[in-house]
Amino acid sequence: MYVQTYLFFDGRCEEAIEFYREALGAEVTMLMRFRESPDSCSSGELPPGAEDKVLHASFRIGETVVMASDGHCQGRPSFQGFSLAITAKDTSEAERLFRALSEGGEVQMPLGPTFFSPSFGMVADRFGVGWMIVTESSDPKYNP
Numbered sequence: 001m002y003v004q005t006y007l008f009f010d011g012r013c014e015e016a017i018e019f020y021r022e023a024l025g026a027e028v029t030m031l032m033r034f035r036e037s038p039d040s041c042s043s044g045e046l047p048p049g050a051e052d053k054v055l056h057a058s059f060r061i062g063e064t065v066v067m068a069s070d071g072h073c074q075g076r077p078s079f080q081g082f083s084l085a086i087t088a089k090d091t092s093e094a095e096r097l098f099r100a101l102s103e104g105g106e107v108q109m110p111l112g113p114t115f116f117s118p119s120f121g122m123v124a125d126r127f128g129v130g131w132m133i134v135t136e137s138s139d140p141k142y143n144p
Contacts, residue, residue, distance in 0.1 A: 008071035013054035016127050023100035030058040083130035094119045094135045101125045
């Protein structure tokens, strides 16, 4: 068994995927639009014009697969009570990732040294998805 992340962007999924391609090097492994579904949506399930929105997508960030959708396409995505964590190999990679995810987003905790990592920071990206960037270290100071 394993747990995967599934994000509902409520109408902004394609924009989010493109952002993650640029910011994190995400690779899209699957994308299906509502109009491509083998099961048609019944009347009233989607707002008019949502046929070209994303029914389901999968994309890979590093070794992790993230799934996503436009959901009900209401334009009100809500990401609360969780964050996605990225472990960077060094502080320069952490800085690059943090800067990219911060563009148009909101820094919740600036990237900096902590008792558990040479650099750690928290940001909500432009879609409201929370991210924690942590730098791994072999220094025993950070790995008691």
